[in-house]
Amino acid sequence: NAGVTQTPKFQVLKTGQSMTLQCAQDMNHEYMSWYRQDPGMGLRLIHYSVGAGITDQGEVPNGYNVSRSTTEDFPLRLLSAAPSQTSVYFCASSYTGQPLTNEQYFGPGTRLTVT
Amino acid sequence: GNSVTQMEGPVTLSEEAFLTINCTYTATGYPSLFWYVQYPGEGLQLLLKATKADDKGSNKGFEATYRKETTSFHLEKGSVQVSDSAVYFCALSDPGGSQGNLIFGKGTKLSVKP
Numbered sequence: 001n002a003g004v005t006q007t008p009k010f011q012v013l014k015t016g017q018s019m020t021l022q023c024a025q026d027m028n029h030e031y032m033s034w035y036r037q038d039p040g041m042g043l044r045l046i047h048y049s050v051g052a053g054i055t056d057q058g059e060v061p062n063g064y065n066v067s068r069s070t071t072e073d074f075p076l077r078l079l080s081a082a083p084s085q086t087s088v089y090f091c092a093s094s095y096t097g098q099p100l101t102n103e104q105y106f107g108p109g110t111r112l113t114v115t
Numbered sequence: 116g117n118s119v120t121q122m123e124g125p126v127t128l129s130e131e132a133f134l135t136i137n138c139t140y141t142a143t144g145y146p147s148l149f150w151y152v153q154y155p156g157e158g159l160q161l162l163l164k165a166t167k168a169d170d171k172g173s174n175k176g177f178e179a180t181y182r183k184e185t186t187s188f189h190l191e192k193g194s195v196q197v198s199d200s201a202v203y204f205c206a207l208s209d210p211g212g213s214q215g216n217l218i219f220g221k222g223t224k225l226s227v228k229p
Contacts (some may be wrong), residue, residue, distance in 0.1 A: 004158075031215030042204065042221035043159075050215060058216075090158055094215050102147055102208035102215055106158035 002026050006091050006107035013081040013114045021076040021110050023091030031094045032074040033058070033104070034066065036087040043090065049074055050096065081114045088112070117142045121205045121220035128195055128227050136190040136223045138179075138205035146207040148172075148181050148188040149217065153202045162190075162203070195227045 007022045025032065033048035045058030049068040063085060065077040074093075078085060088111050092104040122137040140148065147166045151159040163172030168183035177192045188205060202222045209216040 033215070040221060043219040045216065048216060092159075096215050102217060103149070103161055103164060104215075104217055106160070108158045
Protein backbone atom coordinates (compact mmCIF):
# COMPACT_ATOMS: atom_id res chain seq x y z
CA ASN A 1 0.00 0.00 0.00
CA ALA A 2 1.50 3.29 -1.11
CA GLY A 3 -1.26 5.26 0.65
CA VAL A 4 -1.73 8.77 -0.73
CA THR A 5 0.87 9.91 -3.24
CA GLN A 6 1.40 13.40 -4.64
CA THR A 7 3.52 14.69 -7.49
CA PRO A 8 5.52 16.82 -7.89
CA LYS A 9 7.11 17.50 -4.48
CA PHE A 10 8.28 20.97 -5.52
CA GLN A 11 7.24 23.30 -8.32
CA VAL A 12 8.06 26.85 -9.35
CA LEU A 13 5.69 28.63 -11.72
CA LYS A 14 5.58 32.05 -13.29
CA THR A 15 2.46 34.16 -12.89
CA GLY A 16 -0.14 33.15 -15.45
CA GLN A 17 1.16 29.64 -16.05
CA SER A 18 -1.09 26.65 -15.54
CA MET A 19 -0.30 23.29 -14.04
CA THR A 20 -1.84 20.19 -12.51
CA LEU A 21 -0.96 18.76 -9.11
CA GLN A 22 -1.43 15.02 -9.10
CA CYS A 23 -2.91 12.98 -6.25
CA ALA A 24 -3.58 9.25 -6.13
CA GLN A 25 -4.61 6.80 -3.42
CA ASP A 26 -4.69 3.01 -3.44
CA MET A 27 -6.94 2.45 -0.42
CA ASN A 28 -10.23 2.51 -2.36
CA HIS A 29 -11.37 5.56 -0.40
CA GLU A 30 -14.45 7.32 -1.69
CA TYR A 31 -13.63 10.69 -0.13
CA MET A 32 -10.70 12.79 -1.37
CA SER A 33 -9.80 16.40 -0.74
CA TRP A 34 -7.27 19.14 -1.37
CA TYR A 35 -5.98 21.56 1.26
CA ARG A 36 -3.55 24.41 1.19
CA GLN A 37 -1.35 25.20 4.16
CA ASP A 38 -0.13 28.73 4.77
CA PRO A 39 1.78 30.08 7.79
CA GLY A 40 -0.58 31.01 10.63
CA MET A 41 -3.64 29.82 8.68
CA GLY A 42 -3.69 26.12 9.36
CA LEU A 43 -5.18 23.96 6.62
CA ARG A 44 -7.90 25.33 4.40
CA LEU A 45 -10.08 23.12 2.25
CA ILE A 46 -9.97 23.92 -1.48
CA HIS A 47 -12.12 21.22 -3.10
CA TYR A 48 -13.33 17.80 -2.17
CA SER A 49 -15.00 14.77 -3.71
CA VAL A 50 -17.26 12.16 -2.12
CA GLY A 51 -16.91 9.76 -5.04
CA ALA A 52 -16.05 9.38 -8.70
CA GLY A 53 -17.86 11.97 -10.79
CA ILE A 54 -18.75 14.15 -7.78
CA THR A 55 -16.83 17.24 -6.68
CA ASP A 56 -17.65 20.24 -4.53
CA GLN A 57 -16.08 23.46 -3.36
CA GLY A 58 -14.45 23.97 -0.01
CA GLU A 59 -13.49 27.15 1.80
CA VAL A 60 -11.04 28.59 -0.77
CA PRO A 61 -11.90 27.24 -4.27
CA ASN A 62 -11.19 30.30 -6.43
CA GLY A 63 -8.44 29.78 -8.99
CA TYR A 64 -8.55 25.98 -8.76
CA ASN A 65 -10.37 23.25 -10.67
CA VAL A 66 -10.75 19.58 -9.86
CA SER A 67 -12.21 16.48 -11.47
CA ARG A 68 -12.71 12.92 -10.25
CA SER A 69 -12.95 10.48 -13.13
CA THR A 70 -11.75 7.49 -11.08
CA THR A 71 -11.84 6.53 -7.41
CA GLU A 72 -8.02 6.56 -7.27
CA ASP A 73 -7.14 9.95 -8.75
CA PHE A 74 -8.03 13.52 -7.81
CA PRO A 75 -5.92 16.10 -9.71
CA LEU A 76 -5.92 19.79 -8.79
CA ARG A 77 -5.56 22.27 -11.64
CA LEU A 78 -4.30 25.82 -11.36
CA LEU A 79 -5.67 27.63 -14.37
CA SER A 80 -3.59 30.83 -14.22
CA ALA A 81 -1.16 30.84 -11.34
CA ALA A 82 -0.91 33.88 -9.07
CA PRO A 83 1.63 34.71 -6.33
CA SER A 84 -1.21 34.33 -3.78
CA GLN A 85 -1.27 30.63 -4.65
CA THR A 86 2.23 30.14 -3.29
CA SER A 87 1.62 27.51 -0.63
CA VAL A 88 2.03 23.90 0.38
CA TYR A 89 -0.74 21.71 -1.01
CA PHE A 90 -1.91 18.51 0.63
CA CYS A 91 -4.16 15.84 -0.74
CA ALA A 92 -6.08 13.60 1.67
CA SER A 93 -8.48 10.69 1.49
CA SER A 94 -10.78 8.87 3.87
CA TYR A 95 -13.09 5.91 4.08
CA THR A 96 -16.74 6.90 4.27
CA GLY A 97 -18.28 3.57 5.09
CA GLN A 98 -19.42 2.47 8.51
CA PRO A 99 -18.29 3.00 11.13
CA LEU A 100 -17.79 6.57 9.96
CA THR A 101 -14.80 8.14 11.67
CA ASN A 102 -13.73 10.73 9.07
CA GLU A 103 -10.09 9.82 9.71
CA GLN A 104 -8.12 11.34 6.86
CA TYR A 105 -4.88 10.06 5.33
CA PHE A 106 -2.56 12.72 3.94
CA GLY A 107 -0.06 12.77 1.13
CA PRO A 108 3.45 14.22 1.60
CA GLY A 109 2.56 17.57 0.05
CA THR A 110 3.56 19.71 -2.93
CA ARG A 111 5.43 22.95 -2.25
CA LEU A 112 4.43 25.47 -4.92
CA THR A 113 6.07 28.84 -5.51
CA VAL A 114 4.58 31.32 -7.96
CA THR A 115 6.86 34.19 -8.99
CA GLY B 116 -20.50 27.74 12.27
CA ASN B 117 -18.27 24.88 13.32
CA SER B 118 -14.76 25.84 14.33
CA VAL B 119 -11.66 24.77 16.24
CA THR B 120 -9.50 27.03 18.40
CA GLN B 121 -6.15 25.86 19.67
CA MET B 122 -3.51 27.60 21.70
CA GLU B 123 -1.06 29.62 19.71
CA GLY B 124 2.56 28.67 19.68
CA PRO B 125 5.30 28.27 19.45
CA VAL B 126 5.68 26.16 22.57
CA THR B 127 9.23 25.43 23.73
CA LEU B 128 9.87 22.80 26.39
CA SER B 129 12.82 20.96 27.82
CA GLU B 130 13.04 17.20 27.40
CA GLU B 131 10.93 15.27 29.96
CA ALA B 132 8.67 18.27 30.63
CA PHE B 133 4.88 17.94 30.77
CA LEU B 134 2.99 19.05 27.68
CA THR B 135 -0.50 20.48 27.34
CA ILE B 136 -1.84 21.95 24.11
CA ASN B 137 -5.33 23.36 24.54
CA CYS B 138 -8.06 22.81 21.97
CA THR B 139 -11.67 23.95 22.16
CA TYR B 140 -14.36 23.57 19.55
CA THR B 141 -17.72 24.89 18.45
CA ALA B 142 -20.00 22.45 16.70
CA THR B 143 -23.60 21.49 16.30
CA GLY B 144 -24.32 17.85 16.71
CA TYR B 145 -21.75 15.29 17.80
CA PRO B 146 -18.47 15.58 15.91
CA SER B 147 -15.50 13.25 16.13
CA LEU B 148 -12.32 14.93 17.37
CA PHE B 149 -8.76 14.40 16.19
CA TRP B 150 -5.18 15.39 16.84
CA TYR B 151 -2.86 15.30 13.85
CA VAL B 152 0.92 15.75 13.94
CA GLN B 153 3.13 17.18 11.19
CA TYR B 154 6.86 16.52 11.40
CA PRO B 155 9.16 18.89 9.48
CA GLY B 156 8.86 18.48 5.72
CA GLU B 157 6.12 15.85 5.95
CA GLY B 158 2.36 15.53 5.60
CA LEU B 159 -0.05 15.23 8.50
CA GLN B 160 -0.41 11.98 10.39
CA LEU B 161 -3.25 11.02 12.68
CA LEU B 162 -2.00 10.99 16.27
CA LEU B 163 -5.19 10.09 18.11
CA LYS B 164 -8.95 10.43 17.91
CA ALA B 165 -12.15 10.25 19.96
CA THR B 166 -15.56 9.68 18.48
CA LYS B 167 -17.91 10.39 21.40
CA ALA B 168 -18.11 12.27 24.67
CA ASP B 169 -15.82 11.04 27.49
CA ASP B 170 -13.76 8.93 25.07
CA LYS B 171 -10.03 9.14 25.62
CA GLY B 172 -7.75 8.85 22.62
CA SER B 173 -4.16 7.81 23.20
CA ASN B 174 -1.06 7.03 21.15
CA LYS B 175 2.73 7.25 21.64
CA GLY B 176 2.28 8.57 25.20
CA PHE B 177 -0.10 11.34 24.09
CA GLU B 178 -3.65 11.51 25.43
CA ALA B 179 -6.74 13.64 24.90
CA THR B 180 -10.23 13.32 26.37
CA TYR B 181 -13.41 14.40 24.56
CA ARG B 182 -15.12 16.76 27.05
CA LYS B 183 -18.54 17.72 25.80
CA GLU B 184 -19.36 19.88 28.83
CA THR B 185 -16.36 22.15 28.21
CA THR B 186 -16.22 21.53 24.41
CA SER B 187 -12.54 20.71 24.74
CA PHE B 188 -10.03 18.11 23.54
CA HIS B 189 -6.72 19.10 25.14
CA LEU B 190 -3.58 17.18 24.16
CA GLU B 191 -1.28 16.03 26.96
CA LYS B 192 1.95 14.10 27.33
CA GLY B 193 3.69 13.43 30.59
CA SER B 194 7.29 13.52 29.38
CA VAL B 195 8.16 14.97 25.98
CA GLN B 196 11.16 13.95 23.89
CA VAL B 197 13.17 15.86 21.31
CA SER B 198 11.55 13.63 18.67
CA ASP B 199 8.13 15.10 19.58
CA SER B 200 9.13 18.42 18.01
CA ALA B 201 6.46 19.01 15.37
CA VAL B 202 3.33 20.99 14.59
CA TYR B 203 0.15 19.66 16.20
CA PHE B 204 -3.31 20.23 14.73
CA CYS B 205 -6.63 19.75 16.46
CA ALA B 206 -9.53 18.93 14.13
CA LEU B 207 -13.18 17.97 14.17
CA SER B 208 -15.39 16.19 11.72
CA ASP B 209 -17.96 18.54 10.27
CA PRO B 210 -21.29 17.19 11.50
CA GLY B 211 -23.27 19.62 9.37
CA GLY B 212 -21.14 19.38 6.29
CA SER B 213 -20.30 16.76 3.74
CA GLN B 214 -19.32 13.33 4.92
CA GLY B 215 -15.56 13.24 5.31
CA ASN B 216 -14.83 16.95 5.80
CA LEU B 217 -12.60 17.98 8.67
CA ILE B 218 -12.19 21.43 10.21
CA PHE B 219 -8.67 22.16 11.46
CA GLY B 220 -7.26 24.52 14.02
CA LYS B 221 -4.32 26.70 13.01
CA GLY B 222 -1.71 24.40 14.51
CA THR B 223 0.68 24.67 17.45
CA LYS B 224 4.40 24.33 16.89
CA LEU B 225 6.22 22.41 19.61
CA SER B 226 9.99 22.54 20.03
CA VAL B 227 11.63 20.27 22.59
CA LYS B 228 15.18 21.09 23.67
CA PRO B 229 17.58 18.45 25.00
